[in-house]
Amino acid sequence: MAEQGYIHCSAGHDQVDEMLEVVYAQVSDPLLMLVIDPDRLTSRWQLDEVPSAARPYPHVYGPLDLDAVIDTAPMTRAPDGWIYPWLTPSIPVAGPVRIRAADEPDWPVLRRWIVDPQLRTYLGGPGDPARADAQRGGMYGPGGFALEVDGQCIGFVTVRPRVTDLEVSYVVLPEHQGRGYAGAALPRVTDWVFATRPTLAQLVAVTQAANVPSRRLLESTGWTELDRFVEFGEPQVMYALSRSRPTVP
Numbered sequence: 316m317a318e319q320g321y322i323h324c325s326a327g328h329d330q331v332d333e334m335l336e337v338v339y340a341q342v343s344d345p346l347l348m349l350v351i352d353p354d355r356l357t358s359r360w361q362l363d364e365v366p367s368a369a370r371p372y373p374h375v376y377g378p379l380d381l382d383a384v385i386d387t388a389p390m391t392r393a394p395d396g397w398i399y400p401w402l403t404p405s406i407p408v409a410g411p412v413r414i415r416a417a418d419e420p421d422w423p424v425l426r427r428w429i430v431d432p433q434l435r436t437y438l439g440g441p442g443d444p445a446r447a448d449a450q451r452g453g454m455y456g457p458g459g460f461a462l463e464v465d466g467q468c469i470g471f472v473t474v475r476p477r478v479t480d481l482e483v484s485y486v487v488l489p490e491h492q493g494r495g496y497a498g499a500a501l502p503r504v505t506d507w508v509f510a511t512r513p514t515l516a517q518l519v520a521v522t523q524a525a526n527v528p529s530r531r532l533l534e535s536t537g538w539t540e541l542d543r544f545v546e547f548g549e550p551q552v553m554y555a556l557s558r559s560r561p562t563v564p
């Protein structure tokens with residue numbers, strides 16, 4: 316504020332990463348990320364063009380109200396760059412379901428998604444256990460959301476690139492299905508994705524045409540049919556969710 320007349324902020328994780336490279340490349344002290352809800356600011360703010368930046372950056376022209384800071388996350392320096400929890404801001408609890416970043420202790424549940432015949436009914440049949448175990452280390456990181464009920468992981472939502480889109484997939488263990496857990500969690504995750512990627516127009520999901528629970532889940536949470544095609548030898552339906560539905564900060 317004192318030096319520039321405004322507080323420089325970022326809109327989306329891509330801009331945070333860009334700033335860490337450009338401005339904080341020589342910094343080694345730990346930093347703290349402040350997550351700001353612009354609707355709670357009393358100071359004026361606006362998006363300003365910045366030379367050579369792909370998108371305008373938000374600038375706050377006045378003091379930052381503490382009430383507008385809705386979350387914080389530690390940022391620490393590693394030899395090859397900055398590390399911070401990718402699931403920032405955290406996702407509010409959705410009914411009985413807590414949504415957090417998937418991590419190594421969730422492996423037994425994730426493994427069932429790959430090898431369990433019941434869960435794989437509409438997913439091409441059970442995968443090879445040895446191949447599943449070989450994938451173990453690469454299954455975590457950005458886009459892996461664990462669903463937790465009463466402290467126990469009961470399923471996942473994942474958001475991963477599919478050609479030029481971001482594709483959403485989901486699973487709830489058979490013994491926890493039919494209780495509204497996926498229906499509660501999915502909109503929270505998709506709201507979070509849109510809120511942290513301001514230029515993303517839509518998300519996609521692909522499900523077998525015969526997968527009635529999956530299609531019901533999508534249709535009851537605002538997704539609409541986009542395309543039909545055959546993949547892995549089965550008729551598939553591609554759904555889209557547009558960002559025009561209301562988002563959470």
Ligand SMILES: CC(C)(COP(=O)(O)OP(=O)(O)OC[C@H]1O[C@@H](n2cnc3c(N)ncnc32)[C@H](O)[C@@H]1OP(=O)(O)O)[C@@H](O)C(=O)NCCC(=O)NCCS
Nearest residue numbers: 484485486487492493494495496497498528529531532535
């Ligand atoms: C799809 C899946 C995640 C749904 O999880 P869930 O927690 O049981 O879903 P919910 O209880 O929140 O129900 C969501 C909607 O689906 C409907 N539904 C759930 N199970 C159903 C079933 N067996 N038959 C018909 N509808 C069903 C619910 O009625 C609800 O719709 P509504 O709001 O209109 O009533 C779960 O069935 C699953 O894990 N399937 C195996 C993995 C899979 O196929 N994933 C999809 C491709 S990635």
